[in-house]
Amino acid sequence: MTTAAHQMQQLREAAAYIQQHAAAFQPDCGIILGTGLGALAREVQVQHTLSYADIPHFPLSTVESHAGRLLLGELGGRRVAVLQGRFHYYEGYDMAQVVFPVRVLKLLGIGQLLVSNAAGGLNPDFALSDLMLIDDHINLQPTNPLVGPNLDELGPRFPDMFEPYSHALLARAESAARQLGFADRVRRGVYASLPGPMLETPAEYRYLRTIGADAVGMSTVPEVIAARHMGLPVLAVSVITDLASPGHLKPVDIQHILAAAANAEPRLTALIKAVLQGR
Ligand code: HPA
DSSP states (O other): OOOHHHHHHHHHHHHHHHHHHTTTOOOSEEEEEOTTOTTHHHHSEEEEEEEGGGSTTOOOOOOTTOOOEEEEEEETTEEEEEEESOOOGGGTOOHHHHTHHHHHHHHHTOOOEEEEEEEEEOSTTOOTTOEEEEEEEEEOSSOOTTSSSOOTTTOOSSOOOSOSSOHHHHHHHHHHHHHHTOGGGEEEEEEEEOOOSSOOOHHHHHHHHHTTOSEEESSSHHHHHHHHHTTOOEEEEEEEEEEOSTTTOOOOOHHHHHHHHHHHHHHHHHHHHHHHHTO
């Protein structure tokens, strides 16, 4: 186990490298783009692009559908830092690595985090390519990023999880969806995070529904835990890429998941832009 001081030093070195190579750009909002949801990146007026491979101590994405770049620029009139590609526990990273980029963005000055992911829909009311605003989560990963020495400079030993997803940002996203005319495709619900990489068995999908989950995926919760530890307000959106409710269950493959994500992408992009603009 690495000490807190060592972890903080690595985070500072990564942040310092980014500042040096991005003319001291100061983002005010961090964005994590999930599986197949990279199109939002095309909307960013990019000022600086950094490859993860060049940033000290940054992990590298091993998943093909994740690009592995940090974009700094403007979106919706805000200064954003976009993580194009994230790290999953199933890739073999430890949780400190999974959340390393989010912690670096906090050191760069973000005051808010927006997260997207692809998820299986458990709620029988959900349709393919719906967007689900995550309003709570259930962590079923084998561990979490706060295990180990506490990084006191980032947050407390026992962070509160009363409001994991910002009520204000949820309200803003819902109002944006209404104004954009697709409120019927925007749901709210509980996201369960499992390690993967295999999808769930029928019995596991039933179990997840029984314990109160509306959607299931393999990411997001570690980053949200790290963000809440640092006091960052979070908005997280799942794109429902397959239906796992009874009667809908069928074999899924990554191509279908990517196609469903692509279908939802214009709506996700419009929603995130509108939230950034504060509509
Ligand atoms: N289960 C877990 N993760 C997922 C799913 C799913 O059904 N769909 C997309 N990511």
